[in-house]
Amino acid sequence: MNAKAIAVDTLETPLQRNLSKLVALSEQDAQFLNDLYSRRKTYPKRYELVLEGDTEQRGFVLWNGWACTYKMLLDGARQIVDVRIPGDFIGLRGLLLQASDHSCIAETPVEISEFSWDELLATFRRAPRFATSVLWVAARDEAILVEHLVDIGRRDTLSRTAHFMLELGERLQSVRLGSHVGFECPLPQSLFADALGMSAIHMNRCLRILRERGLMTFQNNQVTFDDRPGLAELAGFDASYMNRRPPTSRSAIAREV
Template sequence: MKTHDSPLARKLGAFVALSNSDLGVLSDLFRRRRRFVPRKDMIFEGQTNQSAYVMATGWACSYKLLKTGERQIVDFQIPGDFLGLRSVLFRTSDHNIQPITRVDASELTASDLLSAFQRTPRLATAVLWAASRDEAMVVEHLVGLGRRDAIERMAHFLLELYARLRLVGLADRLDYDCPLSQYMLADALGLSAVHVNRVLRQLRDEGLCTFKNGRVVFDNYDGLVDLAGFDRAYLDHEGPLLA
């Protein structure tokens, strides 16, 4: 069955063994497909009674806007990720989500989720695991903004993205496609776009990593890991159910 190969199934399956009936319940969640176009927000701050989504294809970002008009990107979402999982349980969204590429996503209501959880508690565990991992990524991002300099931040970011994409089968041995502009990287990493450009050039010049024309290539993976102080522990985060 095709949906058993969905990015979400792939991601959850890497940490919790899912039975065929778990997978069946999971694929039921994918019925209401919706499509979104780049640059038109799909969820925005202050909106109430918001749906949540599971990304099937495409990239998106969640962000907040300051009074001054500056933007801080909190996280990027890739296939298999949940969008707005928190806003479905609570009344209003506290952030915006904007597609970066064309996005296909399945819409979920709170009752879809709750009934799926009742049918298979193991799936509930897996979804909680995913939510916990998302939170761990936000915390790691915060640590980077507070205590890493520009080049370490960039290296760490590119490595994290690689690990996430591999998990859903979207990265090859040592490279991946990445539709993010230098402006988006700047807003995610708390830098100016100009400095992002310089940092990328430095990584290239030092033979560590090349990001050009929408593709990231690791020229020296170990060197990059070392520079970034990258430790995958916060991503692997074994699930509570192993069997």
């Protein structure tokens, strides 16, 4: 495969779509992404990518498949921290701490590339514009975490289910893996229960009510927004927290590059 062909591959990856929303990436940035992409590996469903307490200080890019990050409690309860879809980083926070504060498991077969802390820093020094993009993605991920907190802290179970599904739909749409009317979803209902602090039975009941009200359907691995405006109203969903642009256009870094 020649360099040009690789570049085309990478341009079409979800990570490139996420990052290039922000700034036109340089050739150097594209090279780093190409390098990462070319050394991707495949792992089976249920493979544990990260275990809480891991001290290896490595991160991953998820190219294909779905994963979720979670924490286990002493009593065996599980809290899903977030769902990772193609184009997402895994373990950025763990790179900075001495050990990972969460676990991450593949929910489908996945294609991922691993990178080290040193490698990321070296890239940041070579390509500060790329660094800004990565930091922006990290900030967006944290904004999603904050909304997740609001979901389970202050939204009733119907609204929080609607909000979480709309958010996931928006994220998938932005990497062209979903559309305005829905997305294919390989995750079981029980995982959404663990994400939203509900029992599996309660989650099942919520999904039934949403379907009966004509708002959304989750069946046969397919989420369909039957009435997206109505669903968004119920959820109080406003996607702006995910779509905010970074300040690169007027930042010192942008001027410098």
